[in-house]
Amino acid sequence: MSMSPAVARRALLLLCLATPVALAGAPSPPPELQDIDAYVESVRKAFDVPGIAVAVVKDGEVVLAKGWGERELGKPAKVDAHTMFAIASNTKAFTSASLSMLAGEGKLSLEDRVIDHLPWFRMADPYVTREMRIRDLLVHRSGLGLGAGDLLYWPTTTYSNREVAERLRDVPLSGGFRERYAYDNILYGVAQLVVEQASGQSYAQFLRTRFFQPLDMRETRYNSDALKPGDNVATGHAMADFTTLQPAPRMTWRNVAGAGGLYASVNDMAKWMNTQLAGGTYRDAQGREHALFTPERQRAMWSLVTPIPIPEPKVEALKAAKPNFLGYGEGWMVSDFQGRKLVWHTGGWPGMVSRVTLVPERKLGVVVLTNQEVGAAFNAVTLKVLDAYLANSGTDWLAAYQAQVAQAKGNADEHWQKLQAARDATSEPSLPLAKYAGTLRDPWYGDVVVAQEGERLVLRFSRTPELVGDLQHWQHDTFVVRWRERWLNADAFLTYSLKPDGGIREARMEAISPLTDFSFDFHDLRLAPVE
Numbered sequence: 001m002s003m004s005p006a007v008a009r010r011a012l013l014l015l016c017l018a019t020p021v022a023l024a025g026a027p028s029p030p031p032e033l034q035d036i037d038a039y040v041e042s043v044r045k046a047f048d049v050p051g052i053a054v055a056v057v058k059d060g061e062v063v064l065a066k067g068w069g070e071r072e073l074g075k076p077a078k079v080d081a082h083t084m085f086a087i088a089s090n091t092k093a094f095t096s097a098s099l100s101m102l103a104g105e106g107k108l109s110l111e112d113r114v115i116d117h118l119p120w121f122r123m124a125d126p127y128v129t130r131e132m133r134i135r136d137l138l139v140h141r142s143g144l145g146l147g148a149g150d151l152l153y154w155p156t157t158t159y160s161n162r163e164v165a166e167r168l169r170d171v172p173l174s175g176g177f178r179e180r181y182a183y184d185n186i187l188y189g190v191a192q193l194v195v196e197q198a199s200g201q202s203y204a205q206f207l208r209t210r211f212f213q214p215l216d217m218r219e220t221r222y223n224s225d226a227l228k229p230g231d232n233v234a235t236g237h238a239m240a241d242f243t244t245l246q247p248a249p250r251m252t253w254r255n256v257a258g259a260g261g262l263y264a265s266v267n268d269m270a271k272w273m274n275t276q277l278a279g280g281t282y283r284d285a286q287g288r289e290h291a292l293f294t295p296e297r298q299r300a301m302w303s304l305v306t307p308i309p310i311p312e313p314k315v316e317a318l319k320a321a322k323p324n325f326l327g328y329g330e331g332w333m334v335s336d337f338q339g340r341k342l343v344w345h346t347g348g349w350p351g352m353v354s355r356v357t358l359v360p361e362r363k364l365g366v367v368v369l370t371n372q373e374v375g376a377a378f379n380a381v382t383l384k385v386l387d388a389y390l391a392n393s394g395t396d397w398l399a400a401y402q403a404q405v406a407q408a409k410g411n412a413d414e415h416w417q418k419l420q421a422a423r424d425a426t427s428e429p430s431l432p433l434a435k436y437a438g439t440l441r442d443p444w445y446g447d448v449v450v451a452q453e454g455e456r457l458v459l460r461f462s463r464t465p466e467l468v469g470d471l472q473h474w475q476h477d478t479f480v481v482r483w484r485e486r487w488l489n490a491d492a493f494l495t496y497s498l499k500p501d502g503g504i505r506e507a508r509m510e511a512i513s514p515l516t517d518f519s520f521d522f523h524d525l526r527l528a529p530v531e
Helices: 037-048 090-104 125-132 161-170 188-197 203-212 265-277 297-302 316-321 374-390 396-420
Strands: 051-058 059-067 237-240 244-247 282-283 289-291 326-328 331-339 340-349 351-359 362-370 437-442 446-453 456-461 468-475 478-483 492-498 504-511
Touching: 037 051, 037 059, 037 237, 037 374, 037 396, 051 265, 051 374, 090 188, 090 203, 090 297, 090 340, 090 351, 161 188, 188 492, 244 437, 265 282, 265 362, 316 396, 331 374, 351 374, 362 374, 374 396, 437 468, 437 504, 468 492
Parallel strands: none
Antiparallel strands: 051 059, 051 362, 237 244, 282 289, 326 331, 331 340, 340 351, 351 362, 437 446, 446 456, 456 468, 468 478, 478 492, 492 504
């Protein structure tokens, strides 16, 4: 989800329960971080974030690792260095590294065609199917639109990983192959299947034996299904109806874990960041050095493949963070800050968002995990740390991101007001309510059922238990779908088009608010009645 922010949809490094930790011989935090406790608490208050965990590594050592706030709103358990969060799309770096490891072992090449490893693989265009390389699965330039196909697993669906990948053949392409950047998740689910085919292991086994055990990442779980009783784990929170903070149900991406399934603590993410900053090498318990992947593969993962247009910041203070270049590598965003290269990623999950940022030139890494859906919080903390080590620009990042959030909310409010002004509230549906009921089928998602229950219509996505919504007439043959799970923040328009004889030809959907996570790709659905 996604960033969402989505996102955006997450793990941070913490090695202690209450206070910053500096290991023996580790460098001390710079003076600009002496107020980090007060700063993070200000960020939590400003953006209504119950809990935040932050870790900073420098020159191979942990400089800072700490948690602030609550694992779950209103409950006594506190966030600490060992609290696990959903790291969501920060999982993508592990999937990319898995392929690099297998490439180093000669089991595949990133230039291999996907169909050479998965003969059944299909995209909507035969040319794209034939020419798609393994690298193309990682770099968001396939021709899929933003978040295309995410409804196959977001929120949690009953499809398997293989079924999600097979349904790609019907997910529409909205751009040319390798033409432009458009972030997707679904192809990382395909990448996961390539890892399994090439390694002969399940993806969960591969991660456990090739990453978690060697790096001693004991506080990392494959997805929420793998959480154990008694685990120190955060609960996600969302602003229901964009106004009221409440816990979000724990969800799983078991069917596309390679895109964003992992849970991890900052304790473990510190080890991951230090391994990345060391060029993919680590030392075992006996002090012997090992390499996860080759230096060539390390450089490739951190090299810009797909350029991303750089937007002009709409908040004046954020111009200090505007990069000179921006793009996507293999599982990592690549840009710069104050003249130094950054390698980073964000993660967005229902109720949790996070950011991991590396500065290779300075052997510096920052991870911020949060249990609320506001990316401004992890950005404000990350740039505070980067400023302390790199720039000392004097920018008030908290105030800058508060202004950005206020502006986004204002834009969303204006959007809603325009919709209301254009609405013909006196109009009536063309048909009796019962005529709108029935099963609608989309080629890639499957069935969406509209049923009349008493005096109202209820819509249900057949493979997504959380997507149940009540239909309220908006105007003409358009209804508003109000999801019963209000934390989704994804209400949508459902518009019917009619045949000359008054029958239903098709229905289309689109999210109402610009604040809705892009992973709710309702606009890609082409719903036709099932006779």
